[in-house]
Amino acid sequence: MVASIGEIWKHDTVLLDEAVAALAIQPAGIYVDGTYGRGGHSALLLQQLGANGRLIVIDKDPVAIAHARERYAHDARVFVWHGSFRDFPQAVLAAGVTDKIDGLLLDLGVSSPQLDDAERGFSFMREGQLDMRMDTSKGLSAADWLNQASDTEIADVLWRYGEERFSRQIGREIVRIRQQTPLQTTTQLADLIASVIRKREPGKHPATRSFQAIRIKVNQELDDVEACLQHAVDSLAPGGRLVVISFHSLEDRIVKHYLRDVSTPPNIPRGLPVMPKMIQPPMRLIGKAVRPSDAEVQGNVRSRSAIMRIGERVA
Structure with a gap:
C-alpha cells in the first residue's frame, strides 16, 4: 500500500535550529540547501532571509522537488533545482547567480519520508519494490x-x-x-x-x-559528498559557511578530513621567504562537532547518529 502524501511529507528535521544558526544568515545573502528533503531547514532559513536574499534548493528526489516547487511557487527568493548536491555550482548558475554563495548546507543520508514510504524500497521493515534510488528517474x-x-x-x-x-x-x-x-x-x-x-x-x-x-x-552517496566538497572552497564568499550533517561514519570521515585539510596551513620548509597570505588556509573550523541533544534524540530516535561539522571561508 502506497503511503499518503501527508505521510510521505512528514519529517522531523534533525539539528534544525543548530544548522540554521551555524549558517550565520545574512538577510541579503545567497544560500544553497543541497538536500531539501521536506524543507525544514529551508523554511527556517527563509524566515531570516530578507527580500533581496536568495535560496537555491536541491534534491535528487522528485517527490521532494515537487514539494519545494509547490510550497515556494510564489516566493521569488527561492530557486528549485532537481539533481545531486554534487553539482550545486550548476544549480547556482541555473538560478542566474554569478556571485559567490554565503552558505552551503548538506543534510546527508536518507530522509524519514523515504524510509516510511514502502514503495521506495529503503526499509526492510515494510514490503515494497526493491528500489532504494533517491532519484527514481x-x-x-x-x-x-x-x-x-x-x-x-x-x-x-x-x-x-x-x-x-x-x-x-x-x-x-x-x-x-x-x-x-x-x-x-x-x-x-x-x-x-x-x-x-x-x-x-x-x-x-x-x-x-x-x-x-x-x-x-x-x-553513489559517498562519491557525491567527495565531489561536492571539491567545489566548496571556490564557491563560498569570504565569511561563507559550510554546514554538513552526517549520519554515517564514512560520510563524517570524509567531511572531517576535508575540513581538516582546508583549515590547516601548508607545511612550508623553514627558511623559505613566505608571505603570510601564502600560508593562510582557505577555511577555518567553527567550534567542535555538534550532536543532537538528549531531548531531540528522545523525540526522534533517527537523529541519534547525527553529527554536524562547520567550516568558514576566510580567504
Missing part, C-alpha cells in the same frame, strides 16, 4: 544491481559500506537465490539476509547493515 535500482552483480562485488559493497561481517556469505546466497527467483522486494532480500546471519546483534535487524550498504552504493 534514472540509474539502476537496488534490484537491478543485485540481480546482475557478482557475489564478490556484492560482498565488497556490503563490507565497505556496511561493515557486514557476513558479506561473503550473503553475496553467495544472493547469487544462488536469484538463479531461481530474481530479487524484487524488500522483504525478500531481508528474509534472505536473515537466513544467512545466525549471530544477531542485540536490538538490530540482521538486514540493517546490508540495506544501508546497498543504498549507499545505488545512490
